[in-house]
Amino acid sequence: xxxxxxxxxxxxxxxxxxxxxxxxxxxxxxxxxxxxxxxxxxxxxxxxxxxxxxxxxxxxxxxxxxxxxxxxxxxxxxxxxxxxxxxxxxxxxxxxxxxxxxxxxxxxxxxxxxxxxxxxxxxxxxxxxxxxxxxxxxxxxxxxxxxxxxxxxxx
Numbered sequence: 001x002x003x004x005x006x007x008x009x010x011x012x013x014x015x016x017x018x019x020x021x022x023x024x025x026x027x028x029x030x031x032x033x034x035x036x037x038x039x040x041x042x043x044x045x046x047x048x049x050x051x052x053x054x055x056x057x058x059x060x061x062x063x064x065x066x067x068x069x070x071x072x073x074x075x076x077x078x079x080x081x082x083x084x085x086x087x088x089x090x091x092x093x094x095x096x097x098x099x100x101x102x103x104x105x106x107x108x109x110x111x112x113x114x115x116x117x118x119x120x121x122x123x124x125x126x127x128x129x130x131x132x133x134x135x136x137x138x139x140x141x142x143x144x145x146x147x148x149x150x151x152x153x154x155x
Contacts, residue, residue, distance in 0.1 A: 025115025074133025099130030
């Protein structure tokens with residue numbers, strides 16, 4: 001059951017990415033504008049004197065969204081591969097390959113969405129996010145393994 005569920009999580013997450021990428025530029029811009037405004041309000045609560053170039057900040061928010069959405073995809077993908085028995089460097093390479101392949105296909109998909117375009121730099125940002133997600137997953141896995149080994153030696 002865990003094997004199937006881990007794969008379902010990937011498909012659902014990819015579906016979310018596809019849905020977000022299917023939004024015309026105007027609709028996507030409104031969504032990122034809302035997120036930008038929420039971030040600006042939060043920052044202004046901490047530091048009321050902060051000055052913003054809203055267009056530039058919105059661009060940063062959009063690129064961070066790419067990074068973090070694919071960070072989650074990287075974690076979900078390596079987790080599913082590990083649960084399904086893929087190990088070692090092969091697991092890391094497959095996970096990264098799947099994420100970058102999906103990011104590339106997503107950029108091609110955006111060519112057909114009104115007001116959107118494909119950008120190679122977004123594939124690099126997506127790949128970096130996936131890579132960081134995979135790395136975090138591996139680091140946490142090593143930390144958990146070493147913690148459980150230390151706990152067993154104390155008993």
